[in-house]
Amino acid sequence: MSALEPPTLLLRRVRPYGEGDPVDVLVRDGLIAAIGPDAGDDLPGHAEIHDMDGAVLLPGFVDLHTHLREPGREDTETVATGSSAAARGGYTAVFAMANTQPPQDNQTVTDSVWRIGRSVGLCDVHPVGAVTVGLKGEQLTEMGQMASGEARVRIFSDDGMCVYDPLVMRRALEYSAGLGVLIAQHAEEPRLTRGAVAHEGPTAARLGLTGWPRSAEESIVARDAILARDAGARVHICHASTTGTVELLKWAKAQGISITAEVTPHHLLLDDTRLESYDGVYRVNPPLRESHDTLALREALVSGVIDCVATDHAPHAAQEKCCEFAAARPGMLGLETALPIVAALLVESGEMTWRDLARVMSTRPAEIAGLTDQGRPIQVGEPANLAVVDPDSPWTVVGDELASLSANTPYEGMTFAARVVGTVYRGRMTSRDGEVLA
Numbered sequence: 001m002s003a004l005e006p007p008t009l010l011l012r013r014v015r016p017y018g019e020g021d022p023v024d025v026l027v028r029d030g031l032i033a034a035i036g037p038d039a040g041d042d043l044p045g046h047a048e049i050h051d052m053d054g055a056v057l058l059p060g061f062v063d064l065h066t067h068l069r070e071p072g073r074e075d076t077e078t079v080a081t082g083s084s085a086a087a088r089g090g091y092t093a094v095f096a097m098a099n100t101q102p103p104q105d106n107q108t109v110t111d112s113v114w115r116i117g118r119s120v121g122l123c124d125v126h127p128v129g130a131v132t133v134g135l136k137g138e139q140l141t142e143m144g145q146m147a148s149g150e151a152r153v154r155i156f157s158d159d160g161m162c163v164y165d166p167l168v169m170r171r172a173l174e175y176s177a178g179l180g181v182l183i184a185q186h187a188e189e190p191r192l193t194r195g196a197v198a199h200e201g202p203t204a205a206r207l208g209l210t211g212w213p214r215s216a217e218e219s220i221v222a223r224d225a226i227l228a229r230d231a232g233a234r235v236h237i238c239h240a241s242t243t244g245t246v247e248l249l250k251w252a253k254a255q256g257i258s259i260t261a262e263v264t265p266h267h268l269l270l271d272d273t274r275l276e277s278y279d280g281v282y283r284v285n286p287p288l289r290e291s292h293d294t295l296a297l298r299e300a301l302v303s304g305v306i307d308c309v310a311t312d313h314a315p316h317a318a319q320e321k322c323c324e325f326a327a328a329r330p331g332m333l334g335l336e337t338a339l340p341i342v343a344a345l346l347v348e349s350g351e352m353t354w355r356d357l358a359r360v361m362s363t364r365p366a367e368i369a370g371l372t373d374q375g376r377p378i379q380v381g382e383p384a385n386l387a388v389v390d391p392d393s394p395w396t397v398v399g400d401e402l403a404s405l406s407a408n409t410p411y412e413g414m415t416f417a418a419r420v421v422g423t424v425y426r427g428r429m430t431s432r433d434g435e436v437l438a
């Protein structure tokens with residue numbers, strides 16, 4: 001066997017989608033080669049055998065929204081460290097957001113991020129292209145060049161910045177429809193959020209923090225649904241955070257508008273009462289909302305109104321998060337804690353099956369991005385991009401122990417029952433029991 005060939009793996013005693021009795025799964029040449037009691041017969045001598053003890057086998061997760069910070073802020077995350085976090089989190093593909101320094105607004109940068117991702121080799125790293133030059137919201141980028149380059153960019157976003165000018169957004173949608181690519185919008189009307197650091201509501205009022213109204217998000221979601229309809233384009237809403245956004249998505253989907261949306265684990269789990277500590281770790285865009293929003297978002301994810309989970313993994317240096325709340329950089333880590341949170345909120349509560357979880361963390365995001373070798377069913381002949389989850393292996397989050405180069409997790413000290421115990425990417429084990437395998 002040459003070093004370049006993927007090894008032969010036998011995953012012993014796994015339960016695909018958490019259903020039925022444990023089975024053995026043979027992975028060979030990057031594909032699922034056999035499933036069943038005989039899968040391990042005639043194993044070659046060099047095969048790796050992993051006893052998984054009845055753990056749940058799922059398709060590898062796909063994150064439509066990751067900040068990897070390379071180029072520009074390699075002190076907080078790199079493609080390599082972010083890919084390690086992804087591997088530990090069960091992810092086999094991530095979409096690296098465009099707000100790097102310089103931004104991913106041209107083919108040189110997008111192709112370079114793609115190449116770095118490929119050489120790291122722990123997961124697919126798809127650079128997201130910027131919609132506008134310098135993320136300034138004015139002049140459209142050469143989306144066509146980025147889409148036809150080596151990275152084959154398929155999602156464009158100015159995430160962090162909203163494409164707020166309706167004419168620019170309209171042109172971007174028209175252009176994207178012609179190219180067959182997707183615009184992902186960070187829905188925030190900037191004139192409603194000037195100086196805002198917290199959800200506009202009773203908590204922010206009590207704490208003396210400037211409020212970010214729901215309308216800042218919802219007005220853009222409504223506008224973009226209509227612009228997408230008229231442009232005959234698809235639009236994707238990043239990190240949906242309000243009850244009203246859920247209602248608008250329902251309305252737009254009922255009209256047949258091609259709109260999709262993601263929600264982050266933190267908007268599903270945390271509400272703005274966390275801010276009472278004034279701890280900068282809870283500062284994030286869009287802000288943590290109220291408890292009825294978290295409930296509406298969970299329901300929408302279960303019913304399919306919200307399509308998928310995306311982490312918005314946003315690493316920041318300790319000195320950028322430890323300051324006074326309003327001065328802290330917005331953003332929190334997400335790749336290594338997403339599965340345990342979604343499992344706790346929705347699977348352990350009985351609202352979702354593991355198969356449903358596979359839909360929102362793998363199949364739907366892969367479909368939205370147009371990936372053909374991710375989010376595939378667990379069947380013989382399919383690419384071996386897989387996550388293995390132990391549903392009952394309690395662990396406590398410690399920011400300093402995460403693979404990410406930063407430690408800004410809002411879950412410090414929290415204990416979760418489910419844990420990713422193995423990730424297989426293109427037929428190779430990339431993490432096992434929390435250890436990243438290079």
Ligand SMILES: NC(=O)N[C@@H](CC(=O)O)C(=O)O
Nearest residue numbers: 067159160284285314330331
């Ligand atoms: N989500 C965040 O709070 N931060 C993101 C960008 C953004 O969406 O503002 C980041 O890049 O840090």
Ligand SMILES: [Zn+2]
Nearest residue numbers: 159160186238
């Ligand atoms: Zn954003």
